[in-house]
Amino acid sequence: MSSILNLALVTICISIFVLSPISSASPKSRPFKKVYVFGDSYTDVGNTNGSTGPHTFRHVMSLPYGRTFFHHPTGRYSDGRMVIDFVAESLNLPYFPPYLNKSADTTHGVNFAVGGCTTIPYSFFKQINSTWDTVTQSLSTQLTWFKDHIKGSGCKTIKSTPAECKAVFEGALVWLGEMSANDYNYIFLTNATSKTIQKLTIKYQTRFIKNILEMGAKYVVVQGLPATGCFPMPFITGAPPTDRDDIGCVASKNKESYHHNVILQAKLHSLQKKFASAVIVYGDDWHAYREVYKNPTKYGFTERFKACCGIGGGPLNFDPMNTCGAPGANSCKHPSQYMNWDGLHVTEGMSRVVAKLFLDGGFAQPSFPYLLKKAAESRV
Ligand SMILES: *[C@@H]1O[C@H](CO)[C@@H](O)[C@H](O)[C@H]1NC(C)=O
Ligand SMILES: *[C@@H]1O[C@H](CO)[C@@H](O)[C@H](O)[C@H]1NC(C)=O
Ligand SMILES: *[C@@H]1O[C@H](CO)[C@@H](O)[C@H](O)[C@H]1NC(C)=O
Ligand SMILES: *[C@@H]1O[C@H](CO)[C@@H](O)[C@H](O)[C@H]1NC(C)=O
Secondary structure (H helix, E strand, O other), X not given: OHHHOOOOOOOOOOOOOOOOOOOOOOOOOOOOOEEEEEOOOOOOOOOOOOXXXXXXXXXOOOOOOOOOOOOOOOOOOOOOOOHHHHHHHHOOOOOOOEOOOOOOOOOOEEEOOOOOOEOOXXXXXXXXXXXOOOOOOEHHHHHHHHHHHHXXXXXXXXXXOOXXXXXXXXXXXXXXXXXXXXXXXXXXXXXXXXXXXXXXXXXXXXXXXXXXXXXXXXXXXXXXXXXXXXXXXXXXXXXXXXXXXXXOOEHHHHHHHHHHHHHHHHHHHHHHHHOOOOEEEEEOHHHHHHHHHHXXXXXXXXXXXXEOEEOOOOOOOOOOOOOOOOOOOEEOOOHHHEEEOXXXXXXXXXXXXXXXXXXXXXXXXXXXXXXXXHHHHOOO
C-alpha cells in the first residue's frame, strides 16, 4: 500500500502545544438554553449505534471506540469526544443526547445527526446503483425527526409561523455539522459525477437551512466540508501519486470540498440577507483542517495520516474490509498524538483542536464571539 502513497514523514519533535481549555462563556453562564444538532458521523453521538450505520464502521459499539473519555462505546465514531461535545462544554451545557434515545433528557438539546447519512435523499443513490455503504437516512430524515420532536409545540410544518415556533427556538442554537462528504463518496463506481453531487447537495443543504430559518431559528451554525483529500479514502480509491497538494493530501479531492464550501458560503450569505434578524455562522472546517495538517506538531500531533485504530500498518493503517473494532485490529498507545482515529473519522485530540479553532481561533465567519454577543444582546 505504501507504494501508492507519497506521505511526508512528520518529524517527531517535542511539542510545546499546551492543551489549553477551550474558552467558554463566563463561568456557568449559558448563552443558549438548548442546541438542536444535525449532521453525519462526524456529529452523531449514538443515533446509528452501529446496527444501522455504514457497514465499514460497523464496530462502533465495541471498544476501542470510546476508550479515551467515556471509557465505553457511546456510538460516537471516535475514541472520545467530538466537536459537538466540545461545543456543549464551551456553552456550559450537558452533552446533547441522540434523538433515538427516548429516555434521555432533552431539556438542553437533542442531536439528530446520523452516521453515513447523506444530504441528497436516498432515492437518488438507489437510482444510480450506488453500492458503496449507503444508508437510507438523509438530511430530510433528520428534519422529520426534528418535527416529531417538537410536535405538540404548535410548531409543526415549515408553514408554521415563527410565533407558533417561539417556544421551540427561543434561546436555541441550531448546529448543522459537516454534511455531504458521504454524498461525494457514494458515487464511487457509479456514473454520477462530482458536479451533479455538488449541485444536488447544495440544493438540499440550502433548502434544509431555509426551512429551519422559516420556522423561526435565530442562531444557526453551519460547518463546511473538511479537507476531504486528507483522509485515507481517496488515497486508496485510486488517486494517482501525482494528485497531491502542498500538504501531501489528494489535491483533486481537496478542491472538490473547497468548491463545495465556496458555493455553500454564497448561499449562506443570501440566506443571511433574507433572514436579517438571524445570525448565520459558517464554521470553516476546511481551513481549520488544513491549518492542523500543515502544522501538526504545533497542535501536539506526531501522526497525520495513519489511523490510530485499524489493521494493516503502513502509512495509513487502514483496511476498509477490516476496520477499527474488528478482531485483530489494534489501537495506538497514545491516541492524542494521532489526528486520524479509524481511517475516516478523527480522534478526540483532533476534534478538540478543530472545535477550538472554530470557537476562538477565527475559523468561523462571522466569529463565534460575535454570535454569543448577539445572543446575549437579544436576552436583555
Ligand atoms: C441500536 O439501534 C437499533 C435501531 O434503532 C435499536 O433497535 C437497538 O436497540 C439499538 N442498540 C443499542 C445498543 O442502543
Ligand atoms: C439513554 O439515556 C439514558 C438517560 O441518560 C441513559 O441512562 C441510557 O444509557 C441511554 N441509552 C443508551 C442506549 O445510550
Ligand atoms: C441500475 O441497475 C439496474 C438493474 O441492474 C439497471 O436497469 C439500471 O440501468 C442501472 N442504472 C444505472 C444508472 O446504472
Ligand atoms: C455507465 O457507464 C458505463 C461505463 O462507461 C456504461 O457501460 C453504462 O452504460 C453507463 N450506464 C448508464 C446508465 O449510463
